[in-house]
Amino acid sequence: MKQAHSGAARGRGERALLDEIRQRAAGASRAGLRLGIGDDCALLAPRRGEELAVTTDLSIAGRHFRLDWHQPEAVGHRALARGLSDLAAMGARPVAAFLSLGLPRELTVATGRRPAWVERFLDGLLALAKLHNTPLAGGDLAESPLAVADIVLVGAVPRGRAMLRSGAKAGELLYVTGALGGAAAGLARLAELAEAQHGRANPPRIPKKLAAQLAPHLYPQPRIAQGLWLRRRGLATAALDLSDGLSTDLGHLCTESGVSAEVDAARLPLHPAATQAQALHGGEDYELLFTASATARVPCSIAGVKITRIGRIVKLRRGQPAVTLLTPQGPQPLAPHGWEHFS
Amino acid sequence: MKQAHSGAARGRGERALLDEIRQRAAGASRAGLRLGIGDDCALLAPRRGEELAVTTDLSIAGRHFRLDWHQPEAVGHRALARGLSDLAAMGARPVAAFLSLGLPRELTVATGRRPAWVERFLDGLLALAKLHNTPLAGGDLAESPLAVADIVLVGAVPRGRAMLRSGAKAGELLYVTGALGGAAAGLARLAELAEAQHGRANPPRIPKKLAAQLAPHLYPQPRIAQGLWLRRRGLATAALDLSDGLSTDLGHLCTESGVSAEVDAARLPLHPAATQAQALHGGEDYELLFTASATARVPCSIAGVKITRIGRIVKLRRGQPAVTLLTPQGPQPLAPHGWEHFS
Secondary structure: OOOOOOOOOOOHHHHHHHHHHHHHHHOOOOOOEEEOEOEOOEEEOOOOOEEEEEEEEEEEEOOOEOOOOOOHHHHHHHHHHHHHHHHHHHOOEEEEEEEEEEEOHHHHOOEOOEOOHHHHHHHHHHHHHHHOOOOEEEEEEEEOOOOEEEEEEEEEEEOOOOOOOOOOOOOOEEEEEOOEOHHHHHHHHHHHHHHHOOOOOOOOOOOHHHHHHHHHHHOOOOOHHHHHHHHHHOOOOEEEEOOOOHHHHHHHHHHHHOOEEEEEHHHOOEOOOOOHHHHHHOOOOOOEEEEEOOOOOOOOEEOOEEEEEEEEEEOOOOOOOOEEEEEOOEEEEOOOOOOOOOO | OOOOOOOOOOOHHHHHHHHHHHHHHHOOOOOOEEEOEOEOOEEEOOOOOEEEEEEEEEEEEOOOEOOOOOOHHHHHHHHHHHHHHHHHHHOOEEEEEEEEEEEOHHHHOOEOOEOOHHHHHHHHHHHHHHHOOOOEEEEEEEEOOOOEEEEEEEEEEEOOOOOOOOOOOOOOEEEEEOOEOHHHHHHHHHHHHHHHOOOOOOOOOOOHHHHHHHHHHHOOOOOHHHHHHHHHHOOOOEEEEOOOOHHHHHHHHHHHHOOEEEEEHHHOOEOOOOOHHHHHHOOOOOOEEEEEOOOOOOOOEEOOEEEEEEEEEEOOOOOOOOEEEEEOOEEEEOOOOOOOOOO
């Protein structure tokens, strides 16, 4: 993290914040990180024969999160989870994260004995970073009327071995990690809680009995271990992460691979709290969707997470929807219809 | 650039914009870029023995630029120039750029025969990217009430050879590329032009005779060639780029190196339109500041840009200002006092 540029919040608050981020980031694992926060750039040293995977994800207040709905720890967790999930989808190991953060001044100031919003945001972000041995290596900091956080993840993967969206072929089978629809169901529950408190500015306290139900939305777990396992075994012919919802993301996989797909409705691993529509169209589950040869021996679980076969890849059917849902009432076109926040 | 996540602008406009960015980016040089826009991550392949330099720079409307002051081409150019300048300061060659863009819907829509703001922003960004053989390899896109652009630059440098802020030693001499204060002087002139048109929403047209005077502010040239030259010759013991202004940035160099510095006021290479205060404190010149041994043979110009010796590094003087300005009236402490936009 460089000294913030012109236009950023200046004075003691900003310097103190920069110093604190630098100090907190310095404690993390630094394998592959030659130089972290404090110079013009960070320096990353990939191992011999590796290439670098890079992804950026923008989180904007009122779009990707709401200050009156989401605890700051969850905002930090979710911002990083999105980027880690992109690395998982390529089968890359995380090397470093970068954070560009624009914040209203009041979010950087402690109120009474309550730590500043930004401190709690960093708590959530750095806890997940630690879990995945991902040092915060740099970024930028600016004062902004709107809270925005752009997360950049850099990962490494042996050259030519990354799992791409473009490798699926007709005849292959379609798999998904974990359960689907939990994030959408959790968001719906969070919206009810928030509305019940009638426009208070602070996010609702989550009753203990609801924590598990809201976790898929508030604290999604990127499938890094599962992505690494699949890539090392060479099992997946194509992969991506479910950020926009199965109907939308499977459409991307089909487009990039030049194929069509069939999904068996009866096989969908619904989250216990989720409807079928949430499992099909609800975004932000951050599970992995992948394809494998019909003869591949795909296990029932990888690193403790269930793997479910949900369908198959078929030849491209021009002029027809890329994805078909097989139901007891017969096949139905499954048009992309990803979840929209707060709509 | 992935498909935009939930919460982004949806529908034809967004898909069309993503497709257009992908198409425009595909035309660029792709050395070192194994996989660009369209998958979960981009894949970069550094050469053997190289490490990667990574930097992010946030540009926020009303902070780093103004929609009613700056032509969109200049906003795009300046956003990329900030990142390229960080690579220049390390002596890194650019490998790829990433763009996370949050925009109000109206900035993505053409009005009559006028192309959309975002098209012209990309014109400016991609023209500078082409000049420096830097492909746009990915990013993110979202609808946002406030225009924000986070630029990520990835560069490559032979392992252990990057120019750092921390290498300066007492007795070394202090150099700067180009001229100082031109960006601050240009911004002041732009503010006059904008104010003369009394609150119109569109940025002022720049009269031809003023184009050269405003160029250091609107179209700063990152010193990539000079940074590469210095790094290859091993001449610079420390380096950074002047983004916050000489008084602030030289302070950073002193802090990171554990030294103090003296600047000869009479030697400062003032831009013809700039005052001494603008040269000392005006930010965004994006010139390189570097140190070299007193016995090093530093040329008068590198790749067509003038090099000026402006002072020297001295032992750390605890309890005193890190930087001293030597003037005809005697030495004066030079406190950090970087430029603030629009203040």
